[in-house]
Amino acid sequence: EPEVTQTPSHQVTQMGQEVILRCVPISNHLYFYWYRQILGQKVEFLVSFYNNEISEKSEIFDDQFSVERPDGSNFTLKIRSTKLEDSAMYFCASSEFYRGTDTQYFGPGTRLTVL
Amino acid sequence: TQLLEQSPQFLSIQEGENLTVYCNSSSVFSSLQWYRQEPGEGPVLLVTVVTGGEVKKLKRLTFQFGDARKDSSLHITAAQPGDTGLYLCAGAPKAAGNKLTFGGGTRVLVKP
Numbered sequence: 001e002p003e004v005t006q007t008p009s010h011q012v013t014q015m016g017q018e019v020i021l022r023c024v025p026i027s028n029h030l031y032f033y034w035y036r037q038i039l040g041q042k043v044e045f046l047v048s049f050y051n052n053e054i055s056e057k058s059e060i061f062d063d064q065f066s067v068e069r070p071d072g073s074n075f076t077l078k079i080r081s082t083k084l085e086d087s088a089m090y091f092c093a094s095s096e097f098y099r100g101t102d103t104q105y106f107g108p109g110t111r112l113t114v115l
Numbered sequence: 116t117q118l119l120e121q122s123p124q125f126l127s128i129q130e131g132e133n134l135t136v137y138c139n140s141s142s143v144f145s146s147l148q149w150y151r152q153e154p155g156e157g158p159v160l161l162v163t164v165v166t167g168g169e170v171k172k173l174k175r176l177t178f179q180f181g182d183a184r185k186d187s188s189l190h191i192t193a194a195q196p197g198d199t200g201l202y203l204c205a206g207a208p209k210a211a212g213n214k215l216t217f218g219g220g221t222r223v224l225v226k227p
Contacts, residue, residue, distance in 0.1 A: 004157075006157075031213065033213075033214075033215075035215070035217075042217045042218070042219050042220075043158065043203065043205070043215075043217040044217070045214045045215060045216070048213065048214060056214055058214075089155075091157050091158070095213060097213075098213050099145070099213065101145050101146045101163070101165045101207070102146075102207075102213055103146075103148060103160060103163045104148070104160075104205075104213065104215060105160060106150070106157040106158045106159070106160075107157050108156050108157045109155070109156065109157045111155070
């Protein structure tokens, strides 16, 4: 069964460093998302992406964050200058369409630890 | 801001008992998706409910979407230790777009 994959599974970085989290969405899906989950808290929406453009973003997704689809299969989330509070699980998701009735399928996540 | 409240936050039962998890909001959703999440892993989809009043069954799990599409429930019949985990509901807003709002989760422990 097709699935969303993410790399790395765990990333440790120093505060102020740039990190890039990578995702390979399900191959026939056109819409991609990033969510994060701080330990012990709810899963929170960060951004949705379609056709090489951001469709929607949350207040969390400030200028320090960017997303890109550098080729036909990868979808990346870049954090330019990491802060301690960026430590969280980051989940990539994809869906075939962008309607409210469409299911999103999640990857296994990348645990980001900022020291 | 649309909120989803799940209850209870934690549920501990004996194997063979039934349980119900609730997901409530004051907002209308286009759909509600139920996921199960293991520690350190991503949410794994269980079901998507779309139509008000819809009932879906997945083996011993029964999912219902409220008539007004503001709430949903997950009922597990004859729970097994393998049902232990964190159950999350997530709703997509009625307006166009597919940003999911997640509930806080219900942690279920089924003791043998």
